[in-house]
Amino acid sequence: MLMRDATRNTLYLIEDYGKTLKEVQENVHFYQWGDAAWDDDDRRVYFTTADPNPNSDIEDETVNLFVSDYPYTGGSNEFDKNLGDHDGFLLVGRYIFAQRTDDGVIGLHVSDRRKPFKRAMIPVPDEHRNYLVIRINDVQALVIVEHAGGFYNLYLSDESGVYYSLSLRDLVIDSDYNIDLELIEGLNGTLVANQYTREDTSDLASSIRTVISLDNGGFWEGLLLPDEDINGDTINCEPPNCSLHLHMDFTNYARLGVYSTESALGIIVAHGTIGIELSINPDLFISRDGGVTWEQTLAGSWGVNLADHGGLMVAAKDYHQEQSTVLKYSCNEGYSWRDFTFSSTDITIYGVVTEPGQHTTIIVSY
Template identity: 30%
Template structure:
């Protein structure tokens, strides 16, 4: 097996468009050395974004603009970025969506709300549909949709209303569009996830939420009679069960969690008052986190009377418990933290303090291993960022650091790498080979450098990091 490419596109991801870095750099020896990408000799090429095929990492598409931003081209590679073929395009790409199973099929959503498809890795493009809603385009789901060439989308009709439509990429026109639901739906409400399709429809100031299971007919989602939702967010559709967050009419910055039957129709309340936050572009973030690697395990931050506390469930919400506090701190001193008045609390999806990232680290290939920043006490304190770890999926916890760190799991969690999350230059890396019980230090550079994070070579068994 050859080594895969390691990609670094300079600063263009984090700086304003006017100062994007003209070229990317590429490494094929795990970051030991880098070479500059020469896409067009003698021509300055600005890389806007890049996409790696999920089913064949050798296939890569770069999206580039001219310096005037009036033209775009694609650069296509089938050899991990060693060589590229330029492909001019007649539209401006907003995002590309690779097919989840078939490596040469790609959807392109444009800045003009049009949807194009290519079946040859971007060489030729065909217009599928106009007036398509951003982020409401979905490829067929393997094992659920019978046709792998089917595309689900939300599109605006000529009357201005929005519809849920599907079409086959090789035969897509206004005449061949299929409407699985005949009526109008609310703008930006379509979600296709696993066995389920969801959307909402509002008429005469009343909003109804619909679900289809296994691509069957749509039926109303049935919440308890006392529930009067003003918003509903899908949290999870794992294991043929829907987990949703519902904001009731009286709630401002919290949501209630509900759990469904297998068809996603009937719902039962499992946890009240999970905190929420309005982020950029009016998107909502619910402070509930699915623990990767172990099915049915979720962490949630509950907010009652201004106090935020962290809870965990092992059965997808039927039962919730507080996080058990460690009896000693990282120095072996007693914590004097005794339930029911004192527990461990973690920043999950975000932190109100801008200097705390609020990231909890879990990984599919390291089941049971969870690391996060937080504090001991009666509630979560926004400025506290002590680091805690569990190796038994939250049954017991230990403190490992006094400050927040960037974390990387290597070799199924057999090695944990950590580096302090700080704005000052660093040269020391910490690592543990015993699930955080003990830590060693390594000087990775002779001169201190600014560190944004840690990256690993793709693959669960790797011990290579950047």
């Protein structure tokens, strides 16, 4: 294993259960293990070093990206001499992303399959402030760019990771990088996101709508409305001015945002509202076909868990709203629900965990 001494910023290798430490490199700012699929050895280490000069005008200024191969003898090689000083890097699969500032201008640089870095070509000319790599598959990358003015756009790369096209404008995200973007588990290429509907990015009071992409961000559209509400009444709401909108990380007014799992392919459970824009007081909705169609399954806010590949769904009232003596469960993917009374007095339920086995166990945390 590797260990970084934060007081001295020295990277050490531990090979004998902690008995001895072998120094790999001093002044290490950040490091990552290699990837056996794209490196000769998954024990290869990539790292940047920090400027040890206490009189430097730039605190913790990083310098070149280095790589050290196993066994670690204290030596290392510069990965790409043309990259030079940079602000940081991220290694994911076949790509290495590096952010570099040149004369006050921030740019993104990409190494594909461990080849030399190239400057990423991102079409929107607005000034860049930061980059967030959100998704990587074997051939494409999704990158969020923070632009000057406080708005964020999502961009989709080509197969080299260098050339980008605009995927989604004005993604909903806050200063702590809570992002309203969900990758649906088990369905490669299906994404759900919230975006601001404002014409002017300086309009902070604009509304929020939910959109879905089934092709990894190439095309986005609004969510289809359910035909009926939970009472069986027809929903009088005409698209495209009216659609289903979902709560996510930043806009999460309920306990559960958008929930999916690889063990229950196609099932998505989420809290949302119907109307022109996202609003508070959501209900629980379910999709059984990967987000193509939706149905309102329970009124109000709930904590939900799935077991037995979606064959069992368990729901408990949101502890932010009220106490309860009852759990709800469904054995038909939320088409109908039954009650299970587990307490004679009202209890605040903080979590519901399902443990599948020969007999499914439901654990209530309160």
